[in-house]
Each structure stands twice: as C-alpha cells, then as structure tokens.
Amino acid sequence: MTQQQSYDLIILGGGAAAFAAITEASSRGLSTALVNTGLPLGGTCVNVGCVPSKHLLALAETASTPAHNPFDAIKYTEGEPSVNWEAALDGTDRLVEQFRQENYVSVAEHFETDIYEGYGRLVGDTTIEITDGEDEGSRIEGEKALIATGSSPQAAPIDGLDSIDYETSETILERRELPESIVIIGGGYIALEWGQILHRVGVDITILQRSERVLSQMEGQLGREIQRCFHEEGINVITGTNFQQVRSKSADTGVTDTETSVVVETTLDGKNRQFCAEELFVATGVKPNSENIGLDIVGIETNERGSIVVDDHFQTANPDVYAAGDVIGKPELETVAAKEGNHAIKNAFGNEGKTIDYNAVPAVVFTSPEVAAVGTTELEYMDEHGTCSCRTVQMEDVPRAKAVKDTRGLLQVVKHHETDEIVGVHMVGPRAADMIPEATLAVKFGLTVDDIIDTIHPFPSFSEAFKHACQAFRRDTSTMSCCVE
Template identity: 40%
Template sequence: MVKEENFDLLIIGWGAASFSAAIKASELSGGQMSIGMVGYGKIGGTCVNVGCVPSKYLLEASHSVYYPQHPRIEGIVPSQVNYDFSRIMDGLRSYVREAREKKYVNVIEAYDNVTAIEGKARFLDGRTVEIYDASGSVKARASAPNILIATGSRPSVPSIDGLRESGFLTSDTVWDLDRLPASFLVIGGGAIGLEIGQALAHLGSEVTVVEAMERLLPQTEPEIGDAVLKRLEEEGMRFYLKARVMSVSKKGERKAVKVLTHRGTEEIEVDEVLVATGRVPNTDALNLEAAGVKTDRAGYIMTGTDMRTSREGIYAAGDCVSKKMYLETLAAREGVVAVSNMFGDDMRIDYSSTPWAVFTYPQVAGVGVTEEEYSKMAGACSCRVLPLSQLTKATIMGEGGGMIKIVIDPNSGRIVGVHALAPNATDIITEGAYAVKYGYTTDDIISTAHIFPSISEGIKLAAQAFARDISRMSCCVE
C-alpha cells in the first residue's frame, strides 16, 4: 500500500537550496510548519559531496606539495615534499563524510518538523508528487500547497566518439581515485576544469586542457583570462584553445584523444580523461509538464527573481534554475527568497551583486559586469587596471603577475564591476560586492582606510587609479 503524506511545504531535493529553505521556513513558523524533503543520493547535494568541499581540499593539498618546490621569495631553497596520494584522497573523503554529517545529517535531525524521505519525485499534478525508489517502485505520495523544486544538477557528458567506451572521470567521480594517473586530458577550461586540473598538475600529473572557446574564463575580463593562462602554462599545464575533442579510443593501458585544433587534428596519449564541460539540471525525470512548470531548452526551470515558476504555488531554487551563475551560496539565497515569498514576503534575488570565484592559485574572483558588458548596456564605461606589481603585499609574496580591475559608470562614478586575479581574491571580492550592491563610487572606496600592506588594499589602489598615476604614489597616499 502506498503511503500518503501531506505537508505545509514540500521540498524536492536535499542540497544547499533545500536545507536553506527548510531552515528558513522553520524559523518563519517557529518550528510549526510541517516540511517534507524528498531526495536521493548522498544528502547535502553537490557542494559538500562532489563540488566545493572536495575540490578545495584537493587544491590545498596540492599547493602544499607544489609551492615548497617552487618558492617565490629569494633565499628560499626549493624543497622536495614527499606525499602519499592515496592517503590524501582518504583524508579528502573522510573530511567530506564529516562535513556531510555535521552540516547536513545532524542539522536535519535537529528539526522535528522536517521529514526527510529518500527517493525520487515525479509530479502527478501541481500539488502532488509520487516518490519512487531506485527500482522504480512507488513508495509514497506527498502533497503540499507550497512546493520548492531544488533538485540541482549533474555533470554534462558530451557526445564524443568512443568517450563512453574508453571510460572517463567527471567532477562527481574523480574523488574516488586512489592512484594518481601520470597524465590527464581535461575537456573544458572553465572553473571546474581549471581547479581540478591545477590540483592534479601540482601533485605531479601532466595535464592538458582542451577548451572550445578562444580564451579561458569568459565571464571575467580578457586580460585576467590571459594572465591565468600564462600562469598555468608556466606551471607546466598545456592548453588547446578554440579546439575540440573529436574522439577517444583505448591504446593499450592508455587513451588516445584526437583533438581538432587550428593546426589540424592532433592525437594526444594520456592515462585518463576528465570531462568538465558543464552541468545539466536534474529535471528530466520530474514530469514537470504534469505540474505546468516551464523550462528552457536545456531543461532548467524558468523563474522570476522571486523564484516563482509558471505554476502558482511552485517555486524553484539552486542549480536546476535557468540563470547565469551556479553557486552554492546563490542556491542557498534563492531557497530563502523562495520560502519567504511563499509565506507573505516580497523578496527578490539580486544576481547583479553576487560574487563568483575560481579557486586556482592565484584565485580569480569577480562581481558585477565586465568592461565589454557595461559598454554594451550603457554605451560607454570607464575602467582601470591595477597590476599587482604596484601592490606592496603582492610583491612581498612574489605574486606581482595578477591584477585588480574596476569598471565604473563614467557619468556617476558608480562602481558596476570588480574583477581580480590575486592571492585571496575570494576574500577581497566581498568589498566589490558591497560596492556594486549599494552603488558605491570610487570616492567611497578611497575615503575608507584599508590595511597596509594587504591584498585588500589593491581595491583602494585600483579606485585611486581613476584619479592619479599610482606608479608615482608613495605608500598609503590619500
């Protein structure tokens, strides 16, 4: 007999957006709202299990191996670091398990009003879903007047001749490695491909990246993308830009990859292939047509900035939503916006001031629009680039090759974009987010004291570059 469940709020998915929404709804109702959370796979979703957490752990481990061998300060002798890749991966998986337990399993158990149901959901109508197990057997039906879809996404696998037959890794499966392959070909030069690629290269693997676009990280400024390419090439990574993989085949214990480049077709032999060509939404099995929920061509759910879908009473949040950026912090915020609007508020998500980052070293981070984007939007813009060679803290660290760029409206001086390639760029970009969100001008930045010497001082120097030649400034000039 199929169990029937009724809730005040039904959440489909159990990742970052789902947990944020469940916690917010519980707070709004003083713990009185009955909430059902339907999910499958490891609780916690992408970020803690196969995304942000393991990738940053691996990056930190790899930096600890690589940079002592490549010191950037005079007088420090390169030192060999001995390490055990298998033990690093054991530590990574152990950390992920502990994080999942602490931040998700234990958290949900603390909310008596939340019922977690393992299984996949399929809409029967706009208020009811059936929940089925891995075998396809229906185990329950759940109904609610308010539903949040937060099913996340999964790696996209391109249709490349011989790829599936030859075998490959993705950002979901690379964490299962116990032995470091001697060489990798990474398909995709976005954030995932560059982060995992640099980590593997730092640990000693030969890494080749094939990217279809003409430059890396098109979401940031061209000069930053070019500088990232230069730095990673200096560290030994190889890149094929404006190129695509035509086929993959087995060649003994290795894999032969045919790559179409501007020079013609080249064959590259590697030990392993990592696919990092983006992600696709987990919406294909939801039967959204029965609920009247519209998606774009790729299957992402279409919402307004209030997270409402095309069906009254159904909202969506997280990586299954059609938008420009896919971030855990953004997913969590969308979950809060969705449930707040369900229960009487009028809240909107602010995508324009949401910062993003790539955790290579040096890090890349940005917020707002680029010079090209604002020029197209407004007809003109003004911008300045601070080379980190002009920033004392960066040169002390031997990291003068990065930069910070600020984009402003030329009429008002209002800051509309901040982009950085720098150590700790992920920490300093929050200042840029406040500037974009609240309409700060360069004068607002300049009139605020910054720590010297620090990387964050670079934001102030970049702002000062609109008013003076910073190469002719002494330290801490106001």
C-alpha cells in the same frame, strides 16, 4: 514512515536550496518534508563540489610549495614531495562526512524535517511519490512544493565521447589511484581547479578549451592572466581548439598503451592536432536535474537547457510550486541556491516579493592565484554604453604582493562614465576570494570610486589593489608612495 503524509511544505532535493528553505520554513512554524534524490544529503557542494575540491586544492598547494619557493634564503634538499592520493581522498571523505552530519543531517533533525530517501517525482500539483530507494511507495503532499534537485556534470557533444570511459568532477573522487597523464576537456572553473589539483599531485595535465581563452564567461583579462600563471607552473593550456573526435588508442592498434590510452583529435590554427594521455577528464559544464521528475504532469515548463522556468519570485507556471538552485540555471553557486531557497519560501508563504540582483553576485575560482569577479565586464559596458571608464592595476605594483614575493595577477575596476559608481570589479591574485566581498558591496550599493578611496585600507594588504585601481581614476599611481590617500 507511514504511506501517506501531509505537510505545509514538501521539497524535492537535499542541497543548499532545500536546507535554506527548511530553515526559513521552520522560523515560520511550518511542517516540512524533504525527498533526497541522487547524491547523499547536502547535495553537490558538500559531497562532490565545494568541500572536497577546496580541501584537495589546499592539499595540492601544500604539496607544491617547495617547487614554488620564492625565497632564496630557503632551500629544499629532499626533492619533490610525495603525495599519497588514496590517503588524500580518505581525508576528504572524513571531512565530507563531518560537514554532512553537522550542517545537514543535524540541521534537519533540529528543524524536525522528515527526510525521505529515494527518487521522487511529482504526481500531483503538490504531491511527491517516492518511486525507488529506501522509502519507495511513500507519498507526501503539501500546501506548497519546492523543486531543488540541483545539477549534474554534462558532457559536450564530441564525436566518440560516449564510447569511452572518462572522469568528471564526481567520479574522480572515487579514484584511489591516479594515472600518469590526463587530458582535460573544458576551460571553466571545474577544469582549472581540478587541473591544478591533479598537476600538483604529480599528474601530467593538458587542458583543452574550445574558445580562445579559459574562463570565457568572465572578463577577458582574467582568463589570459590565469592561463599565463598555469603555463609558468607547468600546466599545458591549449585554447582555440576545434574538437573533432575522441577515441581510444586501442582503436588503432587493438592494444591499449597505458601511457597514451586516449586520443583527442582537434584542429588548431587550421592544422590537425592530436593530444594523447592515459585518461580523459571532461569538465564541460552541468545540466539541471529536471528530467523524469513529473514536471509535465503539473504543468511546469523548462527552457532549451532543461532549466525550470521561474519568475523573479521563483514561482513556476504552477502557482503552488516553486523552484530554486541549479535546477533553474545560472549562476550555479551554492550561496545563490541558498538565497533562492530562502526567498522562495518567503514568497510562497509570506508573499514578500523577494528577488535577487544577479549582477551583484560574486564568482570565484579557487585556483592559485585565485580568480574573482562581480558585476559588469568591460566588454559588456562597451556594448551597452559605447564607452568604458576602466582602470587596471598589476599585483606586482601592490606593496603586499611584492613583500611576500607573490606578484601574480591584476585587478580591474569598471565604473559608470558619468556617475563614477562602481559597476564591476574583476581580479586575479592571492586571496582574491577574500577581497571580492568589498567589491560586491560596492556594486550592490552603488558606491563610487571616491567612496573606496576615502575608506582606509590596512597596509600592507592585498585589498589595497582595489583602492589603487580606484585611485588610478584620479591620479598617476606610478608616482604614488605607499600610503598616499
């Protein structure tokens, strides 16, 4: 590539937001260039997030199936399954490479986007300089610029943490051998998904959460239910912990005990507790990749978390620079990043005024059972209106769940107390990720509970739980036959 190139659009970052942007830019006949920094092309989701974790969740679930067989007619006589973790990661790597090639590299080639590899930083309003890497020394400039640099794992400020080695959702994918035991610090979706993966492939797992429940940003019933399910599966989940210190076992004895190499000191219910394991996994959130990319040079502001400040149309304080994806903050979701990247280009080059209603964005935790939610929680509604009209059904009352002998979970509907419009749906259960789109449409378009009741659902299906929760506003569902409308 030449030393200096000009384009209509230049992008700093190579993930979902970036590729949604180049797709929209191509439809408008715009020339584009992308500087890929950090992870390989495709960003977090394809390389170290959604794709590898969901692949390994499915693998781990298959491995655990004999131990959780609910049918008396089926017996297993060969004992627990054996999992070859190195082979599992080799298969994950092949899958990631396939996704990267088909969904990113080939797409960039199709849209004739120039890819520059290396660390990029803004040196002018819409000029990016590559400061190291394969294309070090190159400069690209554009009419508009998009910052889509994503996020990285962030460690909580716990005494001693910076002096020991620990795993994250990125580094664990490089481990070809697993320890016997791991303590996980954190109670969000990364901690839960990876906790279940590692437990099901044979690692002794303890999850430590600072707040009183896991998934503390979601509806309270969800965290309590998934915690109950984890305990039944044999995963130790401890909440309400006040972290005091993390240290190496060798700090006491001078000799490393391979069975208890890491000690996490906490206070729990006013008492000092120690949790020991061979290794530590930190899953305490992410931080935006906004440092050292030249934001101050072009007058772009960040908030206290380091997220780039944008308006409702994804425009920064510099009118020629837009930002999208994890680097602008929550919710850090691949699909949201893609929508933001698409809208940023429509606004930058078409002045279309595109925005996103973040209240209608679904969130999913791909554990078993799955957790899914959209819209307002019961507590949020109570805080705003001083009352709440909510109904919850247990999966054990849903015919499909009883038929397949998987009755874990629940589903709650929050409706407006005057209009009956559905404002929130929160669920734990099998296939919750596939059930949440219907609820998302209900929240997005202001459907009422009667609209859902009047919609025929297939029988028997898990999706009937949503309908049953809506029917609970109108009748006593305990005296209802399977197919009553």
